Amino acid sequence: MLANYAFIAIFFVAAVTFPLAPLVLAFFLRPKRPTPIKQSTYECGLEAIGDLRVQFKVQYYLYALAFVIFDIEVVFLYPWAVAFNQLGLYGFTAAAVFLIILTAGLIYEWRKGALEWV
Amino acid sequence: MNWLNILILVVQAFIITLAVTTAFAYLTLFERRLLARFQNRVGPNRAGPGGFLQPVADAVKLFFKEDIVPAAADKPVYLLAPALAVIPAIIIWAVIPFGCLNVNWDYRACFADPRTSEVRNILQIAEINVGVLYLFAVTGIGVYGITLAGWASNNKYSMLGGIRSSAQLISYELALSCAVLGVVMTYSTLSTAEIVYLQGGLWGIVPQFLGFVLFMVASTAEVVRAPFDLVEAEQELVGGYNTEYGSMKFALFFMTEYIKLIAISAIAVTFFFGGWRFPGLQTLGQGIEALAGPVVASLVVGLVSLGAFLLKLVAFLFVSVWIRASWPRLRYDRLMTLGWKWLLPLGLLNLVYTAVTFVIVPDQRLASFILLALSLITLAVAIGFSSVPRPVDNVTYVKDLRQGSVAPPPPAEAGESQAASTSPRQPASSRG
Numbered sequence: 001m002l003a004n005y006a007f008i009a010i011f012f013v014a015a016v017t018f019p020l021a022p023l024v025l026a027f028f029l030r031p032k033r034p035t036p037i038k039q040s041t042y043e044c045g046l047e048a049i050g051d052l053r054v055q056f057k058v059q060y061y062l063y064a065l066a067f068v069i070f071d072i073e074v075v076f077l078y079p080w081a082v083a084f085n086q087l088g089l090y091g092f093t094a095a096a097v098f099l100i101i102l103t104a105g106l107i108y109e110w111r112k113g114a115l116e117w118v
Numbered sequence: 119m120n121w122l123n124i125l126i127l128v129v130q131a132f133i134i135t136l137a138v139t140t141a142f143a144y145l146t147l148f149e150r151r152l153l154a155r156f157q158n159r160v161g162p163n164r165a166g167p168g169g170f171l172q173p174v175a176d177a178v179k180l181f182f183k184e185d186i187v188p189a190a191a192d193k194p195v196y197l198l199a200p201a202l203a204v205i206p207a208i209i210i211w212a213v214i215p216f217g218c219l220n221v222n223w224d225y226r227a228c229f230a231d232p233r234t235s236e237v238r239n240i241l242q243i244a245e246i247n248v249g250v251l252y253l254f255a256v257t258g259i260g261v262y263g264i265t266l267a268g269w270a271s272n273n274k275y276s277m278l279g280g281i282r283s284s285a286q287l288i289s290y291e292l293a294l295s296c297a298v299l300g301v302v303m304t305y306s307t308l309s310t311a312e313i314v315y316l317q318g319g320l321w322g323i324v325p326q327f328l329g330f331v332l333f334m335v336a337s338t339a340e341v342v343r344a345p346f347d348l349v350e351a352e353q354e355l356v357g358g359y360n361t362e363y364g365s366m367k368f369a370l371f372f373m374t375e376y377i378k379l380i381a382i383s384a385i386a387v388t389f390f391f392g393g394w395r396f397p398g399l400q401t402l403g404q405g406i407e408a409l410a411g412p413v414v415a416s417l418v419v420g421l422v423s424l425g426a427f428l429l430k431l432v433a434f435l436f437v438s439v440w441i442r443a444s445w446p447r448l449r450y451d452r453l454m455t456l457g458w459k460w461l462l463p464l465g466l467l468n469l470v471y472t473a474v475t476f477v478i479v480p481d482q483r484l485a486s487f488i489l490l491a492l493s494l495i496t497l498a499v500a501i502g503f504s505s506v507p508r509p510v511d512n513v514t515y516v517k518d519l520r521q522g523s524v525a526p527p528p529p530a531e532a533g534e535s536q537a538a539s540t541s542p543r544q545p546a547s548s549r550g
Binding site: 052 | 459
């Protein structure tokens with residue numbers, strides 16, 4: 001069984017080699033004539049104005065927070081999902097309570113407008 | 119594990135990587151020709167018979183393109199991002215069984231429970247018992263490549279593309295994992311080979327129809343294909359996160375996208391369409407063994423299973439191109455609404471359905487059909503409910519205004535509706 005992870009490691013080496021080979025080959029084949037104009041930031045021909053690293057909308061962070069909660073929920077549910085047929089009524093109830101709490105959380109977020117994109 | 123096995127493995131790893139990259143090249147041709155057909159054009163047909171050499175020509179062109187690294191870019195991250203994107207896309211393939219062949223030449227091993235079987239299937243790189251978790255772990259890493267590419271380019275278009283992509287990918291990953299959770303519950307396993315084995319009777323689409331629909335929508339968004347390709351909406355973001363990438367580095371991003379598309383289609387085939395299974399395959403094996411011996415039987419079963427898998431895969435890819443040719447791109451807020459307010463609740467509902475049905479109905483086959491009926495009813499209700507008129511937003515308001523089904527607003531009404539109605543231009547064009 002553990003040997004299978006070694007197989008993945010070998011495959012990983014192959015997966016690194018394949019994208020690397022064309023990059024190296026292209027490095028020797030392509031022309032290299034950089035000029036300051038070529039290397040300037042592309043903004044449809046206009047000069048770039050202002051700094052890029054500015055504050056984002058808070059919505060992104062709200063989504064990210066909600067994502068973390070629900071992703072952890074799903075991670076918790078995976079082991080349960082594999083065995084829920086053998087866990088009987090107790091396991092079923094436990095997962096149901098867990099799901100109800102999270103659904104309540106989703107409804108709260110929804111009603112609070114955290115899922116609105118404004 | 120002896121040297122022969124290691125040699126087989128190394129050869130296998132390289133063949134599969136090569137096959138995946140070749141498949142990517144020809145998928146681009148397949149897509150371009152097919153899109154051309156959908157749009158009543160001819161498509162690329164000059165290079166070689168039927169445009170067969172077009173991918174080669176494209177690759178050669180990319181090799182000779184000058185590589186421009188923008189002066190403002192964060193160089194180490196800028197160089198790392200394409201690698202971070204493409205490597206996860208390839209290693210997804212490690213746990214997908216795309217056929218059934220073993221070097222013991224025993225076709226019966228294909229139809230035995232992989233949990234107890236000692237025979238290694240050489241058409242799957244690694245049979246690990248947490249295959250489904252592996253798939254999600256690896257697809258999750260793929261987000262970094264795109265986000266970092268957007269950040270490191272130091273370009274506003276790239277940045278917007280990168281931010282959009284991270285928000286979109288995490289939103290749809292939830293729906294995706296909820297959809298797959300249903301499959302895990304149905305088969306009580308996380309191993310991909312086991313899931314394929316257990317689909318010997320009924321394919322996964324029957325008990326998990328709702329899960330399948332959710333998976334299709336969410337996976338299309340995960341691989342940022344149309345109609346969810348806001349990350350690289352060329353009319354507003356030039357190239358999105360890869361605006362500043364050229365030459366081979368751009369090719370790697372391009373490759374990532376298509377390899378991910380093939381991989382996610384392969385995952386859909388594995389979870390919902392029986393993987394490499396095909397009705398009558400076992401009977402075929404028996405017949406050929408009686409005629410020509412076990413080695414030929416094993417080879418034939420191996421080839422037919424691989425062929426069946428590829429056939430299903432091509433059908434999925436065709437549907438994907440079809441979707442791209444048919445649907446316009448979603449607006450960003452609609453995209454988020456779809457992910458969080460439709461797919462996620464439906465995914466949770468699917469969990470409840472699956473759990474309750476399997477607990478109440480012990481018979482697997484009967485439970486599957488009950489679940490199918492429940493899924494169809496739920497989807498019908500959801501689609502019916504989604505076509506109920508919503509509170510007015512800009513687009514529906516403008517549409518109603520043009521059709522004359524609502525009265526123009528009184529002058530006192532504030533906000534964008536007023537701007538739309540008093541604009542001298544056509545109202546719809548104000549959306550750009």
